[in-house]
Amino acid sequence: MIFDLVISGGKLVTASTTYTSDIGINGETIAAIGEGLQGKEVIDARGKLVIPGAIDPHVHLEMPVGDTFSADDWASGTLAAACGGVTTVIDFVEPEPDEVLIAALQKRLESAKGKAVIDYGLHMTLRNDHPDTLNQIPAVVAEGCPSFKTYLTYEGFALSDKAFLNVLEAVGKARGMVLVHAENDAIVSYCTRQMIEKGKTSPGAHALARPAIAEMAAIQNSLAHAEVTGTPLYIVHISTAGGTSALEAAHLRGITAYGETCPQYLTLTEDKYDLPNFEGAKYVCSPPLRQKNDQETLWRGLAKGVLQTVGSDHCPFNFNGQKDKGRDSFVNIPPGLPGIEIRLALLFTFGVKKGHISINRWVDCCASSPARLFGLYPRKGHLIPGADADIVIFDPDKEIVVTKAVLHERVDYTPYEGIKLQGYPVMTILRGKSLVIENEYIGTAAHGQFLKRQVYQ
Numbered sequence: 520m521i522f523d524l525v526i527s528g529g530k531l532v533t534a535s536t537t538y539t540s541d542i543g544i545n546g547e548t549i550a551a552i553g554e555g556l557q558g559k560e561v562i563d564a565r566g567k568l569v570i571p572g573a574i575d576p577h578v579h580l581e582m583p584v585g586d587t588f589s590a591d592d593w594a595s596g597t598l599a600a601a602c603g604g605v606t607t608v609i610d611f612v613e614p615e616p617d618e619v620l621i622a623a624l625q626k627r628l629e630s631a632k633g634k635a636v637i638d639y640g641l642h643m644t645l646r647n648d649h650p651d652t653l654n655q656i657p658a659v660v661a662e663g664c665p666s667f668k669t670y671l672t673y674e675g676f677a678l679s680d681k682a683f684l685n686v687l688e689a690v691g692k693a694r695g696m697v698l699v700h701a702e703n704d705a706i707v708s709y710c711t712r713q714m715i716e717k718g719k720t721s722p723g724a725h726a727l728a729r730p731a732i733a734e735m736a737a738i739q740n741s742l743a744h745a746e747v748t749g750t751p752l753y754i755v756h757i758s759t760a761g762g763t764s765a766l767e768a769a770h771l772r773g774i775t776a777y778g779e780t781c782p783q784y785l786t787l788t789e790d791k792y793d794l795p796n797f798e799g800a801k802y803v804c805s806p807p808l809r810q811k812n813d814q815e816t817l818w819r820g821l822a823k824g825v826l827q828t829v830g831s832d833h834c835p836f837n838f839n840g841q842k843d844k845g846r847d848s849f850v851n852i853p854p855g856l857p858g859i860e861i862r863l864a865l866l867f868t869f870g871v872k873k874g875h876i877s878i879n880r881w882v883d884c885c886a887s888s889p890a891r892l893f894g895l896y897p898r899k900g901h902l903i904p905g906a907d908a909d910i911v912i913f914d915p916d917k918e919i920v921v922t923k924a925v926l927h928e929r930v931d932y933t934p935y936e937g938i939k940l941q942g943y944p945v946m947t948i949l950r951g952k953s954l955v956i957e958n959e960y961i962g963t964a965a966h967g968q969f970l971k972r973q974v975y976q
């Protein structure tokens with residue numbers, strides 16, 4: 520048998536194993552894995568790692584925030600993702616307060632159509648527990664969106680305990696999963712007011728306005744509600760040691776709950792907020808950057824399986840023209856960091872090379888677990904015959920110094936400027952087609968497909 524494409528002699532890394540083999544691809548699918556495969560086209564991957572395309576379960580492309588939008592749209596954001604070895608992203612539908620959920624979903628799909636260069640799914644945000652809203656949940660699940668985002672903070676979004684419980688119950692009945700942004704709204708409001716009353720308005724006050732205890736309290740609270748309803752809960756962007764410990768304790772009680780952290784919490788600390796010339800604004804995200812000990816606990820959590828995934832929470836805003844709207848006060852700085860492109864490489868250097876996580880755990884956190892939890896496995900997130908041929912060839916020896924110029928994200932800075940990486944993706948293949956070679960996008964059309972995801976297993 521002659522395959523359309525063979526990736527030859529690479530070291531295959533999955534969530535559970537590492538071995539040297541060829542991969543045979545026919546059309547858009549992995550057709551065979553074995554030795555000595557013959558192909559019409561052959562890519563020599565000797566000395567390289569061959570991994571499933573990364574899956575970023577948490578991105579915000581062209582997301583409306585106040586009177587502005589996150590700086591990457593579906594085209595630029597997914598192109599940058601592809602360059603970083605990502606073949607699937609899961610973004611969000613953020614309906615207006617009384618908008619019909621399916622109508623909001625259709626609008627969001629329309630905005631991605633013809634622009635996304637990689638595959639994508641969507642989580643649905645729920646802003647209230649009106650019976651009218653909850654009744655629409657099964658229809659949203661049927662459209663392939665079985666995961667629902669909730670917020671415990673932010674005006675217009677924060678759910679009360681009662682509302683959160685009602686949402687958990689309704690989503691659980693529809694066999695979906697609830698995602699939660701866990702920061703205690705009362706604590707955040709109180710601490711923010713304290714900062715303003717004391718005249719503390721610089722980016723440094725952002726971290727003090729959203730203390731670690733606000734996250735830990737909200738995580739514990741959301742886990743209590745998940746325990747009562749039995750609905751699977753996915754806690755997004757966990758940033759603290761306390762939040763991680765709360766999740767671990769919940770696992771010991773047998774609660775079905777999952778934890779995500781982000782590259783910024785694993786590699787950056789809150790001292791960035793003290794940079795001169797308002798540069799601290801570049802690091803303003805919610806929850807904020809934390810301390811060294813939080814970082815160590817997050818790495819241990821990933822290694823032990825307390826935390827399952829690393830999502831980028833990519834939500835970029837330009838320093839000039841967007842972040843600088845908050846020069847008068849940190850409360851006006853749009854919160855969010857870019858990270859869609861660098862997540863995989865950052866986790867390799869700071870996770871695998873530094874010995875925090877194994878190479879298999881790296882693949883698991885960046886690809887397999889997101890696929891499994893969000894109803895895409897094993898079509899995505901695995902190297903196995905029958906799966907989509909979403910494959911990244913990763914050079915573990917390639918050295919790169921990160922600058923804005925290296926990256927393709929459409930934003931005027933990177934929080935990782937000057938960081939040295941060892942290991943970088945050198946080829947990204949989406950469903951059998953090469954999209955990126957040596958950090959250059961070579962795709963010709965926006966072939967990204969909307970992925971209808973399966974209900975929680």
Ligand SMILES: [Zn+2]
Nearest residue numbers: 577579832834
């Ligand atoms: Zn987010």
